[in-house]
Amino acid sequence: MFYIVKQKLKFIDYISKLEHELKQVLYTRDREIVELKIKNTELEVTLQKEREEKKREIELLAVAEERLTNTFKALSLDALQANNNNFLNLAKEIIDSKLKDTKNDLEKRQATLNEVVTPIKEKLEKFDHEIRMLEKERVGAYEGLKEQIGALMNQTF
Numbered sequence: 001m002f003y004i005v006k007q008k009l010k011f012i013d014y015i016s017k018l019e020h021e022l023k024q025v026l027y028t029r030d031r032e033i034v035e036l037k038i039k040n041t042e043l044e045v046t047l048q049k050e051r052e053e054k055k056r057e058i059e060l061l062a063v064a065e066e067r068l069t070n071t072f073k074a075l076s077l078d079a080l081q082a083n084n085n086n087f088l089n090l091a092k093e094i095i096d097s098k099l100k101d102t103k104n105d106l107e108k109r110q111a112t113l114n115e116v117v118t119p120i121k122e123k124l125e126k127f128d129h130e131i132r133m134l135e136k137e138r139v140g141a142y143e144g145l146k147e148q149i150g151a152l153m154n155q156t157f
Contacts, residue, residue, distance in 0.1 A: 002155055011125050011152075023107055029131050036124050040117060047113045058099065064080045064093045 068091045 004152075008152060011148075018141070022134070022141075024132065025134060027126055029111055029134070033124060033127050033131075036120055036127070040120050040124070042084060043117050043120070047117075050113075051106070054102060057102055061095055061099055061102070065091065068095075097111065 036138060
């Protein structure tokens with residue numbers, strides 16, 4: 001009888017250690033998920049700031065285009081009327097080129113950010129999957145332990 005009680009105590013101690021280890025693993029995974037979510041949020045904020053900055057640049061370029069157009073109109077009165085269209089077309093091409101360059105730069109930055117965010121997203125999904133699997137294993141382990149404890153209790157009574 002003393003041997004069985006001693007074995008039960010060892011088994012309970014083993015279960016307690018196993019539970020403690022599982023809690024540590026879950027805690028570590030939770031911390032990693034939180035850190036990745038924080039990093040993801042920081043990257044999203046950075047992306048939003050860069051988008052707003054590019055939007056302001058585009059607005060400034062549009063204002064600059066308008067200013068150039070108005071300046072050329074004022075200077076071209078009679079003698080420059082024929083050249084006015086050429087100047088405006090040139091200015092528009094330059095601005096369109098700058099807008100295109102700015103847009104390409106924004107797209108490159110967005111692609112770079114997506115390259116950074118995508119692995120983080122994949123890691124978060126992987127961690128979520130691993131945590132779910134650990135939780136399933138934990139539930140299964142507890143069920144098995146309950147059955148074993150029940151069987152041991154039935155054997156002792």
